[in-house]
Amino acid sequence: xxxxxxxxxxxxxxxxxxxxxxxxxxxxxxxxxxxxxxxxxxxxxxxxxxxxxxxxxxxxxxxxxxxxxxxxxxxxxxxxxxxxxxxxxxxxxxxxxxxxxxxxxxxxxxxxxxxxxxxxxxxxxxxxxxxxxxxxxxxxxxxxxxxxxxxxxxxxxxxxxxxxxxxxxxxxxxxxxxxxxxxxxxxxxxxxxxxxxxxxxxxxxxxxxxxxxxxxxx
Numbered sequence: 001x002x003x004x005x006x007x008x009x010x011x012x013x014x015x016x017x018x019x020x021x022x023x024x025x026x027x028x029x030x031x032x033x034x035x036x037x038x039x040x041x042x043x044x045x046x047x048x049x050x051x052x053x054x055x056x057x058x059x060x061x062x063x064x065x066x067x068x069x070x071x072x073x074x075x076x077x078x079x080x081x082x083x084x085x086x087x088x089x090x091x092x093x094x095x096x097x098x099x100x101x102x103x104x105x106x107x108x109x110x111x112x113x114x115x116x117x118x119x120x121x122x123x124x125x126x127x128x129x130x131x132x133x134x135x136x137x138x139x140x141x142x143x144x145x146x147x148x149x150x151x152x153x154x155x156x157x158x159x160x161x162x163x164x165x166x167x168x169x170x171x172x173x174x175x176x177x178x179x180x181x182x183x184x185x186x187x188x189x190x191x192x193x194x195x196x197x198x199x200x201x202x203x204x205x206x207x208x209x210x211x212x213x214x215x216x217x218x
Contacts, residue, residue, distance in 0.1 A: 006171065007101060010123045011080050013163070013170040014060070018083035020164040022061035022091065029067055034197050035149070038210045039064070041193070042114065042147040043071035045212075049143060052113030057102045057136070058120020062088030065095055068116065078105065103132050107139040115140055117148045122172045126155045126179070133187035142217040146189065150175045152196055152207040177209040189213040 014021070029035050046054060052074065056065040059077030061084055068075035076096040079085050088097040100106050102120055115136055124132055136146055153174025160170040181191050193212040199205060 004128075006123060006125060006128075007080060007103070009170055011082075013160075013168040014079075014081035015083035016166050016168055017164040018061065018081060018087050020166065021084075022063075022087045024164060025061070025063065029063060032200060034195070034200075034208075034210070036067075038147060038149070038195065038212070039067060039116070040071060042116065042145060042212060043068060043073050045145045045192075045214075046114040047072060049113065049145070052141070053111060054114040054116070055105075055107065055112050055139065056116045056118065057105070058117060059088060059097065060084050060120075062092045062095065062097060064116060064118045065097070066092045069095060073114065078102070078107075103128075103135055105135055105139055109138055110141045112140045112144055114145045114147075117146065119149050119151075121148060121180075122150050122175065123170065124173075125157075125171075126173060126175065129180070130183050130187060133184050133189070137188045137215055140215045142215055144215045145192075146184075146213050146215070148180070148209075148211045148213075150180070150209055152177060152209045155179060174206055175209070177211060180209075181211055181213075184211070184213050188216050190216055 054073045054075045056077040059065045059079045062077050065075050065077040078098050078100045080101050085097050085099045151174045158172050191213050195210045
């Protein structure tokens, strides 16, 4: 069976930009009090439930994985792009990073205490996101927490032809938080918190959303 075209597109684009992406966003968490606050709340919830493995699903160069580890979580990263995984392993050699797709994770059922999808669902067409959310539900244990971040819009597609100084061919979606939350509910999650913030700095062109949900005990 051939690979879905959007997965090939994602892998190719992020392999091309991996090094420059990592360099340009190296200080992004330090610059965003909201990002750190949401990730901090997620970490506290996971630890309050006893901790356990936490997957940074679509980890890119590993900066969020490393931040979660600094908050006391047993965090590891998964990314579709071999280039991104190589950067992450080189930058954070003490952490584990695997190559894989968020739509077909090589993780056993119910083993994760938590999962982060930090801007990693934005390249999956909204019509295909329910299957990704079902996969997140599968790998999380009952009561496990999931945090997502994404750009806000009305599920409109944007085509990226230039990014991080490179010519690429990549689609991205600005997503409706209520629609995403409804799909997560149908996948077996309950919503704990939603936050939408204003754009920060010259590079952000849209509002940014955070969703924190928990796997229902079923």
